[in-house]
Amino acid sequence: MSSPETGRQLRYVDALCEAFDQEMERDPSVFVFGLDVDDHKSIQGSTKGLLQKFGPERVFTTPLSEDAMTGVAIGAAMAGMRPIHVHIRMDFMMLAMNQLVNIAAKAHYMWGGQVKVPLVVRSMIGKSWGQGAQHSQGLHSMFMHVPGLKVVAPSNAHDAKGCMIAAIRDDNPVVFMEHRLLYPTQSEVALEPFTVEPGKARICTHGDDITIVGISNMAQEAIRAAELLAEVGVHAEVIDPIWLAPLDIETIAASARRTRRLLVIDNSWTMAGASAEIIAGVMERAGPQPGIQAERMGFSPSACPTSPWLEELFYPNPGTIAATAWTMVRPGDKPWAPSPERTKLAYQVQFKGPF
Amino acid sequence: MSSPETGRQLRYVDALCEAFDQEMERDPSVFVFGLDVDDHKSIQGSTKGLLQKFGPERVFTTPLSEDAMTGVAIGAAMAGMRPIHVHIRMDFMMLAMNQLVNIAAKAHYMWGGQVKVPLVVRSMIGKSWGQGAQHSQGLHSMFMHVPGLKVVAPSNAHDAKGCMIAAIRDDNPVVFMEHRLLYPTQSEVALEPFTVEPGKARICTHGDDITIVGISNMAQEAIRAAELLAEVGVHAEVIDPIWLAPLDIETIAASARRTRRLLVIDNSWTMAGASAEIIAGVMERAGPQPGIQAERMGFSPSACPTSPWLEELFYPNPGTIAATAWTMVRPGDKPWAPSPERTKLAYQVQFKGPF
Amino acid sequence: MPKAFAASPADIERVYRAIKRIRRVEEVTADIYPSDKIKSPVHLAIGQELVSVAVCDVLKPGDVVGGSYRSHAVFLAKGGDLNAMMAEMYGKDTGCCRGKGGSMHIGDAAVGVAGSSAVVGTQIPMMAGYALALKHQAKGGVAVVFFGDGATEEGCFYETLNFAALMNLPLLFVCENNGYAIHEPIAKRRARPDALCAIANAMGVPARRVADGNTFAVRDAAGSAIERIRKGGGPEFIEAQVYRWREHVGPNEDFDQDYRCRSEAEPWMANDEVTRLAALIDPAIRAAIDDRIEAEIAAAVTFAEQSPPPKPEELHTNVFA
Amino acid sequence: MPKAFAASPADIERVYRAIKRIRRVEEVTADIYPSDKIKSPVHLAIGQELVSVAVCDVLKPGDVVGGSYRSHAVFLAKGGDLNAMMAEMYGKDTGCCRGKGGSMHIGDAAVGVAGSSAVVGTQIPMMAGYALALKHQAKGGVAVVFFGDGATEEGCFYETLNFAALMNLPLLFVCENNGYAIHEPIAKRRARPDALCAIANAMGVPARRVADGNTFAVRDAAGSAIERIRKGGGPEFIEAQVYRWREHVGPNEDFDQDYRCRSEAEPWMANDEVTRLAALIDPAIRAAIDDRIEAEIAAAVTFAEQSPPPKPEELHTNVFA
């Protein structure tokens, strides 16, 4: 993770928690609420200690009422507070759509700039261990679609902290998308508060053969794929957009213009999704020349099955990403895929209860 | 409208109503419900006479409870009925997202094929006369994104009837998107029941210079733009996808491969939307050659303002579409736009109360 | 007959002035409407003004109110700027939302009118959010949310009742029950149309119904509720029975339509609070009040008509703060 | 002490068998769980089995039930196929959802078990939809929806109560109130934790609470409710107080965690219906019942273990019907 660091390693989950802690300390208008934020599991540890430190006025659970609680968050934000509303799964945000799309996104505009909605909505994408159709969705593209919402999906601990602080300080509603499998991953994270601001993508690996964009957890999978590809002489430029709205399409377009190959890996379905946006955005900017080859990978176009044999096939992984990139770079050659053993080594530790 | 016709002209709104009438006659498991379907305004006339003919058991209003009513529709569909659930504005479907995304789309899959959800969800896109931020949205791309849902947006009376009959007979949940401004528009519509099936786009005008795809009402605006363009010697191939999911991307890709220019006009925002999908889908299929230039137009990236001076600028119109297409086709020439008077003639009659 | 409430002449004059002013704004709006100068759907409050006036009469400047697309009365009663409201309906740059909101989305943050919302029920949890903030601020501020009978059928209504009670929020729920959601009578939408107060009570929000359309009865109920709320007593609920005189949206009467008949309206019109209160005021004083109202409204119309439209670049401002 | 209900020895044996069978399925599931052969989150019904059994005991085959992610008990009580349920937890092709749903999404349409759903509350309106269809079919069929106390906080719960009452639907609401949503006690989530029945009543759905965890008390309440519903009396609501013995999700106890203590559970464990009913049955008969249960479960485990996984192409089937 390219950033001025202290050498301190922190887990993604702890980086989030540190961001809350520091921002709540700094600004008394920040509060954290949502189902189960104050129980002993504290959202997998991401809100750990906050109740003890800041008290139940600023850290509290709610009834199971996502729709109204979103409205409450919006109203409180308009009234000058800075709520962080937590959903343990992104799937449950479907209950919050009316308030987010019809009020939060539009409040500043339709009320002529009279009010602001400095709101952070946290949610987690679940994966593996039979989480299934209703506990695994990455629904960020729905939010990207709606002007007035910002969307961010940090893929590492450093960005988790920096993006969270930026999101909390932002005067607009920010949909903050976490990934359950990233929680235990570590990276260098500065102790002092810092921000990773909207609108700047990160080039994670440099390469001239192909541009691979990975969203959320897929940024990590893409980096692993790039390692596999490097072993066979293919050099991929992996880009993590970090913020999806606003999206730094220029950085991606510049890379794709150079490599002339663009592979976008989303942590969701491809249809009318973030990966479509990235390809369309690059094509609009690049024009018909130099002739860029574009492809997308993402969830299989189905609900997420629970059976591990099917679930395995549902997601892109370093092996399938590398194989796809290979064929794009060497269309004349015979297809290649990393050996299963080698691929396995590149895999992420899979999640297995507690759920 | 290319189809075997009788010469009978029918308005879009009446074509919809005829579809309900004929299908309810044919199949006693079809019923229509939703806010205000049974009042004297009968959803702008689209459900007119149904109550009288089929009785309150099959045509009934509901409490203002979009979330639960969607669940009711889904359950009834699983139990073997064929509900048509009506929302007078697409914006209000945000209240139905949880049931549609988390249950309707996934039921057949996650319950291993045990149940089907033959459900039609009707909604209307509003436009003009200060409908504003919360009564004007086209949110189809959110539904396109989710496997298991079908999405259709007919742009003329013929397709309205044919798509509605196809949707009612479909064993899957279909999000049926109407446009308020299309209601009074007429086209040839056969009296006998017929279907316009999923997965086949329509080429509305033929041309070699540019492919223009228009979604929902924008198909009509694109046809008007093509007329304006023809007057200055630019020949546009206008394509109406009709069904957005499944999407007939092949027809669009074939056209774009030939014209080498692709302009997609959506009745919504472009970001991570249907227009992005169409460009990405074409680019994936066409490959880096022949080098296709792609652009999108859609709602301005803001909420919809109510002031007519701003609202006018919010939407693409035949004039702005034609001007954009001109620049794509003749990048070397100086920009051109149809004269305001000429453009005005090409305009759709704008809606003005009753609301 | 409504029972008499203790109201001083000053009270009566103030309340009359507020109701009459709203009535006249609505009537003038309806008169202008056919000219197409107002390019916005209008949901008039005629017949229902008394509720906003009665409730806002017991509020303080630091209190905050919020309502639905039918919020002209709430806006004006809480002190919203009339010029800015009229200009908003005209879509002008001087409108309270700079022409971006129209009649359905008026608001005036400076005087505690939160923006109103056209998706039924959405303002209910939003105002609970304001109440939560007011509670944190601990300065005795109260939030009031106005909504129709139809809005009580949305899930968020119940969810908010529970949350408000659980958190002891300084929030007054005010249901303006006009018996209709668009053209659908409440009996077609509710198993127990008369049970709104019972529901609120069961959810833990003390509830009271005012059935007779008397401004001072509503004011009494609101006054004592607000007093308890301000002292930390937690949320309360008032159901005020009213009648909508005009069509759901638009300037006209609609008794010739298929869904209700004039005879239903007549008792309400006969007991019209504008007329009743007017009769309680010295004619000379009343005439002075009325004159001032007319002048104010005429000035607002002129202001709206003469204001410039928004500049094109306004399309892109205020998307993000 | 629970009061005694009129129950024949046959009733007691049948009900005992059903409860014991579910208890043992859950216990065996918990035993297998550490082996990682079950690759699915499991929300066990241990301690709560009696409600499903009592209610399903008064249902007919044409009736339909639906529940949450915690539906093993409902599934088995209504006659769902045990082999298919076990195979589903193993992610096998022979699972009731062909390995696509897992423990949280079991269903068996053939015997009237609608698919269960893991988004809290979603099954409530869905089952009202089944009830609507049953009403149209007019064959006296009844739908029953099972849900937890937490689900009553979702807006769709109230919306469905109103709709069911308004439409006079043949729907029985069964709330299994175990006092917790995950680790949050109801007192942190509801202003009036004891008012669920009052709310249902206010919404127009007659409600009854069974607080003592007695299977036959629940069965009595359900029996008379179902009888009235079948005759067209409209929806009813039963709140059954129960206690969850294991952790919210997973195979273990969790009294060592921070949110509840064993002493709270002890009265419930002391009054365990499995033990209580067992004592009412002739030991030899009971032993025979128990043996059959063990054999059946062992066979189901073997079935699950030996079943093939889904073929890769199954990933793409059933997306569309």
Ligand SMILES: Cc1ncc(C[n+]2csc(CCOP(=O)(O)OP(=O)(O)O)c2C)c(N)n1
């Ligand atoms: C969520 C939602 N559903 C439907 C509508 C359409 N609609 C607009 S006003 C209205 C009736 C609301 O009735 P009520 O709350 O009683 O308010 P009133 O108009 O009587 O003041 C409906 C159904 C909407 N705006 N929002």
Ligand SMILES: Cc1ncc(C[n+]2csc(CCOP(=O)(O)OP(=O)(O)O)c2C)c(N)n1
């Ligand atoms: C809409 C939604 N919000 C949150 C969750 C997370 N969640 C899963 S189970 C649960 C608790 C539900 O409690 P209750 O309804 O009482 O059922 P119980 O587990 O006690 O049987 C929660 C909050 C969810 N699955 N769905």
Ligand SMILES: [Mg+2]
């Ligand atoms: Mg009303």
Ligand SMILES: [Mg+2]
């Ligand atoms: Mg519970």
